[in-house]
Amino acid sequence: MKKSVILGALTVAGLAAGAAGAATLDDVKARGKLNCGVTTGLVGFAAPDANGEWDGFDVGVCRAVAAAVLGDPAAVEFVPTTGKTRFTALASGEIDMLARNTTWTFSRDTDLKFDFVGVNYYDGQGFMVPKALGVSSAKELDGATVCIQTGTTTELNLADFFRSNNMEYTPVPIETNAEAQQQYLAGACDVYTTDASGLAATRAAFEAPGDHVVLPEIVSKEPLGPLVRHGDNDWGDIVRWTLNALIAAEELGVTSANIEELSAGTDNPEINRLLGTEGNLGEMIGLDAGWGKAAIAAGGNYGELFEKNIGENTPIALSRGLNAQWTDGGLLYAPPFR
Amino acid sequence: MTTLSDPPRESFRLSMLLNDTRYRSYTFQFIALLCVIALFSFLGYNLVKNLQAAGLNISYKFLGETSNYDINQTLIDYSSQSTHWRAAVVGVLNTLLVAFLACVTATIIGVVAGVLRLSKNWLISKLMAVYVEAFRNVPVLIWIIIIFTVMTAVLPQPRDFRGENATASMWFDAVAFTNRGVYIPKPVLESGGMAVVIVFLLSIVGVFAYRRYATKLLYATGKMLPTGWPTLAILFVPALLTYFVLGKPISLEMPVLAGFNFKGGINILGSLIALWFALAIYTGAFIAENVRAGIQAVSRGQTEAAASLGLRPGRIMNLVILPQALRVIIPPLISNYLNITKNSSLAIAVGYMDITGTLGGITLNQTGRAIEAILLLMAFYLAISLAISFIMNIYNSKMKLKER
Amino acid sequence: MSDTHQHSIRFVRESMLPEQEPPATERGVIKWMRENMFSNIPNGILTLIALYAVYAILSGLLPWLLNGIWDAPSIRACREILDGQTGGCFAVLTERWNQLLFGFKYPNHLYWRPTVAFVLLFVAIAPVLFYNTFPRQMLIFTALYPFVAYWLIWGGSILVPIFALVGFGVGYIVYSKYVAQSFAMGFFGGIAGALVTWWLTGMIPVEGVLAMEAVPSRDMGGFMLNLILGTVCVSLSIPFGIALALGRQSDMPFIKWICVVFIEFIRGVPLITLLFVASVVLAYFLPPGTNFDLILRVIIMITMFASAYIAEVIRGGLAALPKGQYEAADSLGLDYAQSMRLIILPQALKISIPGIVNVAVGLFKDTTLVSVISMFDLVGMIRGPILASTEWNGVYWELLGFASFLFFITCYGISQYSQWLERQLNTDHR
Numbered sequence A: 001m002k003k004s005v006i007l008g009a010l011t012v013a014g015l016a017a018g019a020a021g022a023a024t025l026d027d028v029k030a031r032g033k034l035n036c037g038v039t040t041g042l043v044g045f046a047a048p049d050a051n052g053e054w055d056g057f058d059v060g061v062c063r064a065v066a067a068a069v070l071g072d073p074a075a076v077e078f079v080p081t082t083g084k085t086r087f088t089a090l091a092s093g094e095i096d097m098l099a100r101n102t103t104w105t106f107s108r109d110t111d112l113k114f115d116f117v118g119v120n121y122y123d124g125q126g127f128m129v130p131k132a133l134g135v136s137s138a139k140e141l142d143g144a145t146v147c148i149q150t151g152t153t154t155e156l157n158l159a160d161f162f163r164s165n166n167m168e169y170t171p172v173p174i175e176t177n178a179e180a181q182q183q184y185l186a187g188a189c190d191v192y193t194t195d196a197s198g199l200a201a202t203r204a205a206f207e208a209p210g211d212h213v214v215l216p217e218i219v220s221k222e223p224l225g226p227l228v229r230h231g232d233n234d235w236g237d238i239v240r241w242t243l244n245a246l247i248a249a250e251e252l253g254v255t256s257a258n259i260e261e262l263s264a265g266t267d268n269p270e271i272n273r274l275l276g277t278e279g280n281l282g283e284m285i286g287l288d289a290g291w292g293k294a295a296i297a298a299g300g301n302y303g304e305l306f307e308k309n310i311g312e313n314t315p316i317a318l319s320r321g322l323n324a325q326w327t328d329g330g331l332l333y334a335p336p337f338r
Numbered sequence B: 001m002t003t004l005s006d007p008p009r010e011s012f013r014l015s016m017l018l019n020d021t022r023y024r025s026y027t028f029q030f031i032a033l034l035c036v037i038a039l040f041s042f043l044g045y046n047l048v049k050n051l052q053a054a055g056l057n058i059s060y061k062f063l064g065e066t067s068n069y070d071i072n073q074t075l076i077d078y079s080s081q082s083t084h085w086r087a088a089v090v091g092v093l094n095t096l097l098v099a100f101l102a103c104v105t106a107t108i109i110g111v112v113a114g115v116l117r118l119s120k121n122w123l124i125s126k127l128m129a130v131y132v133e134a135f136r137n138v139p140v141l142i143w144i145i146i147i148f149t150v151m152t153a154v155l156p157q158p159r160d161f162r163g164e165n166a167t168a169s170m171w172f173d174a175v176a177f178t179n180r181g182v183y184i185p186k187p188v189l190e191s192g193g194m195a196v197v198i199v200f201l202l203s204i205v206g207v208f209a210y211r212r213y214a215t216k217l218l219y220a221t222g223k224m225l226p227t228g229w230p231t232l233a234i235l236f237v238p239a240l241l242t243y244f245v246l247g248k249p250i251s252l253e254m255p256v257l258a259g260f261n262f263k264g265g266i267n268i269l270g271s272l273i274a275l276w277f278a279l280a281i282y283t284g285a286f287i288a289e290n291v292r293a294g295i296q297a298v299s300r301g302q303t304e305a306a307a308s309l310g311l312r313p314g315r316i317m318n319l320v321i322l323p324q325a326l327r328v329i330i331p332p333l334i335s336n337y338l339n340i341t342k343n344s345s346l347a348i349a350v351g352y353m354d355i356t357g358t359l360g361g362i363t364l365n366q367t368g369r370a371i372e373a374i375l376l377l378m379a380f381y382l383a384i385s386l387a388i389s390f391i392m393n394i395y396n397s398k399m400k401l402k403e404r
Numbered sequence C: 001m002s003d004t005h006q007h008s009i010r011f012v013r014e015s016m017l018p019e020q021e022p023p024a025t026e027r028g029v030i031k032w033m034r035e036n037m038f039s040n041i042p043n044g045i046l047t048l049i050a051l052y053a054v055y056a057i058l059s060g061l062l063p064w065l066l067n068g069i070w071d072a073p074s075i076r077a078c079r080e081i082l083d084g085q086t087g088g089c090f091a092v093l094t095e096r097w098n099q100l101l102f103g104f105k106y107p108n109h110l111y112w113r114p115t116v117a118f119v120l121l122f123v124a125i126a127p128v129l130f131y132n133t134f135p136r137q138m139l140i141f142t143a144l145y146p147f148v149a150y151w152l153i154w155g156g157s158i159l160v161p162i163f164a165l166v167g168f169g170v171g172y173i174v175y176s177k178y179v180a181q182s183f184a185m186g187f188f189g190g191i192a193g194a195l196v197t198w199w200l201t202g203m204i205p206v207e208g209v210l211a212m213e214a215v216p217s218r219d220m221g222g223f224m225l226n227l228i229l230g231t232v233c234v235s236l237s238i239p240f241g242i243a244l245a246l247g248r249q250s251d252m253p254f255i256k257w258i259c260v261v262f263i264e265f266i267r268g269v270p271l272i273t274l275l276f277v278a279s280v281v282l283a284y285f286l287p288p289g290t291n292f293d294l295i296l297r298v299i300i301m302i303t304m305f306a307s308a309y310i311a312e313v314i315r316g317g318l319a320a321l322p323k324g325q326y327e328a329a330d331s332l333g334l335d336y337a338q339s340m341r342l343i344i345l346p347q348a349l350k351i352s353i354p355g356i357v358n359v360a361v362g363l364f365k366d367t368t369l370v371s372v373i374s375m376f377d378l379v380g381m382i383r384g385p386i387l388a389s390t391e392w393n394g395v396y397w398e399l400l401g402f403a404s405f406l407f408f409i410t411c412y413g414i415s416q417y418s419q420w421l422e423r424q425l426n427t428d429h430r
Helices: A003-018 A024-031 A057-070 A086-091 A106-110 A154-164 A177-185 A196-204 A233-252 A269-275 A291-299 A302-309 B021-054 B084-117 B122-136 B140-154 B193-221 B228-245 B270-297 B300-308 B313-349 B355-367 B370-402 C002-008 C028-036 C041-066 C075-082 C091-095 C097-102 C112-129 C138-154 C159-178 C183-202 C222-249 C253-268 C271-285 C294-320 C323-331 C336-373 C378-388 C396-425
Strands: A034-038 A076-080 A114-116 A121-123 A125-130 A144-149 A169-174 A191-195 A212-214 A222-224 A227-229 B176-178 B181-184 B186-189 B250-253 B256-258 B261-263 B266-269
Touching (some): A024 A057, A024 A233, A034 A086, A057 A233, A057 A291, A086 A114, A086 A227, A121 A196, A125 A154, A169 B355, A177 A191, A177 A196, A177 B140, A177 C378, A191 A196, A196 A212, A227 A233, A233 A269, A233 A302, A269 A291, B021 C253, B021 C271, B084 B355, B122 C041, B140 B270, B140 C378, B193 B228, B266 B270, B313 B370, B313 C271, B313 C336, C091 C097, C097 C222, C097 C378, C112 C222, C138 C159, C222 C294, C222 C336, C253 C294, C323 C336, C336 C396, C378 C396
Antiparallel strands (some): A114 A227, A121 A222, B186 B250
């Protein structure tokens, strides 16, 4: 148990070092598993269930990429990361991609040397307060005690919001969502702030969700998306277009229910290209022709993933809002598959 | 008589490097040096290469940039417009504050528990044994979380103080225990207030001077001066006199429920209290053991000798046992102080903004400068530890001189 | 006066009175209580306060413990069953029992393997802890145990631990062959022999030979992870600690200097910063593409941490040996390695055992810190997945109490052992 672990690992390390510099795609294929960074647990986005199976909206993206690359949606190793560890985990190659509701910001994209491949959820920071407090607007929060999860853009937005409105507040920084919830419910803070989606997810887990309201103000833009290391553009393309495939599939009406039928060939050339029955898109990004089909079949298209994990019929009950297709007035707009 | 001649000069052989004790140590040191150089150049080379591959660099420039986040407990001026460096300094002060409070409290708890554990009272000594064992054998992280959770779950929220049928009330309208922390009145110095403070500080010096004089007189003449009431008198009378003469220049600012929270007064944050108490009670258990061991190390004959001189039990403890026990107690006591300082980094579990929370937490997250931040963090703790060990070494060598 | 007194005597007893019971205050429970609890007024007050404290604690604790619910699907169901009465919701322990012990990713059907490894741990450790009671032959099993346990917990081909064992075997044979000539030669020869063996066997494909289902170390969690980290790091750090302690005592200035810097550095920083290094920074210092498990990086860091502390304990042991022992060894003409191996270390280690056990207890408690770097040990499981789940959101007391209880019985057991050992070793009668 003791030395042999180190030896085994050293051997593995030696092997891995031999393959250093090779593209992420080859690494993933050689490993047979995709290492995907997720949160340590946020219901609806990524959380292990009672059997230890990861489930959620971000998890769905990981599984789609695994299905596209390896043909198996289960071939994912989920690596729980905190706000502190997520970027180094990605930079050091411990994970191949990060799908952990991470906000796309200028400095992260440039200074920290990552590539955001797209946006899988358009979010914004909101505030939740107990109904009993009688607050109806975030502008009334002068002097409040605010619970924040550390390691996110949240604390910066919060500082900006209160400063620009000339209000005072006491921040209570908390490491995990579970503890923030406990503090908020016990009344140790008046307000809980995080991304609106996270608020909805947290509120859903409460015993009496009706006693709490999410205030109408959204104080920031939080485009959340998966990201990869800067520099490996081939791998970035794969993750980017897998995400786009999920979005395009919804627009084109490809669902996990009809995908078998559609992949026999349809009259719509774009569906055919997406599902690999026409053209050679797969070859262009170094994957099989059926990559798109596999990705969509893994958990359904974007809309299905949304409905299943965070949609209106789930306890989290998020409406599509900005995350509707552009045809429905939302912001989702997949570039053409051609 | 034969004349001594030089031993035959051995020609140097390579195997002598390993087998000849004269050279062997050089060989080993040389090998060790090579290994260290190799290790560091390996690590350094990898670092440079990795950073190059990721397009990053090592730079402490971020310390001068605006931090953009707020901190809930700042001992010096700080706002979200201050620099990361200032945030780190705020964190350092918060670390030192909680470490200092915990050290003082832990010492008091530890000495009391250690002495009581040796008490003849069966119930008390057993209770203290339970306390010591229960706290020593459970990780301090769990204690921190438990105390924090208990505080938030058991104490009332500020809302409970409000309204006609408030479920909670303030103590003497001055102190409020809430699950956000304890609100206490804050002394406000008006003009002349400083004078009162200075007089009070001088009185403290005066007390020590008086006690020293009393001891000297006792040793010189055997005359015993009372110490109890003069101490109190010296301590309070001058300060009170100045206070009233100058027309009450110090007032108290009471915490008042306003808006969401209590306003005014001093707010001792819940996370500070949780960390402070957890560290104090946990380390107190260790100190209690040290105190017990120290007292037991003083041979029974000393107690008996003191008793035969007619000293009362309290005096035996104060004048005979404790001074001797201190020599045994103090070195581990100081290493316990060191542990408190290091364990205070667990503040991160309750969101207390110490240096690990500011520099090693939010600053690290926001700037992504992991290597720089963690190196700086380690350097800070190392500096504190070395300073404390330095004091300890001075103390030890001082104590050693008196030993025979 | 005395005359009148004499006259007043009317009766002189000539026989003994029958023996009477001592007064009620001087016997039995009352006497004991008088002496031990109410010997004087402050003492009595203290006793009463203590009694009240005990009453307050027990009156809160007992109903909660005895009235606990052991079977319910969620905290809400628990509260419904309790219906406003005091009582703990221990159902969370029964429902999440496996998660608390093994983490949430260790395959369910393989729970027997770590359990067997855990039971065998006692068999392996017994001859070390109670070296007088158990036959020395059992030490062979102790030597084999690490490999067995590795195979049981991590699974995979049995050849991996066997090859590792063979490497140690070859190393030992080489060592014993050359040690007669010179310790250094035997030592380095042994290391070289072991490395060559591992390198050679490393080329043999082992995939699937006598394999059990492999479990990646990322899937370890719960109390098992604390135990693994504790035992692995303590046992690894003892040899390193000995080396560091000897290095610090060495008269070779450079080696001494390295050891002092290492020990003081590690002891000067909190474990949590070292764990940050493991989780955040270490990857930058390894060759590009190297991918250590987080658990392995953590093991390296905790081992470094523990070995610095153990080195200080052993240094204390070395310093406590009478100088005569060193001189006696020298006068026998033993060289450094021989005198250390045969005379000094056996005695010094014996003195240091209680100290080492204390370090081990401290270290075992410190393994909970890994929860801060998002590993799911016992505390991590509680703070993370269990408390975050919809069913058990709000069950703090039961879970934290359970965690404290587990740590308490383990650490209290070890520290009782250490005290027992101290009494055994303490052969001088003062």
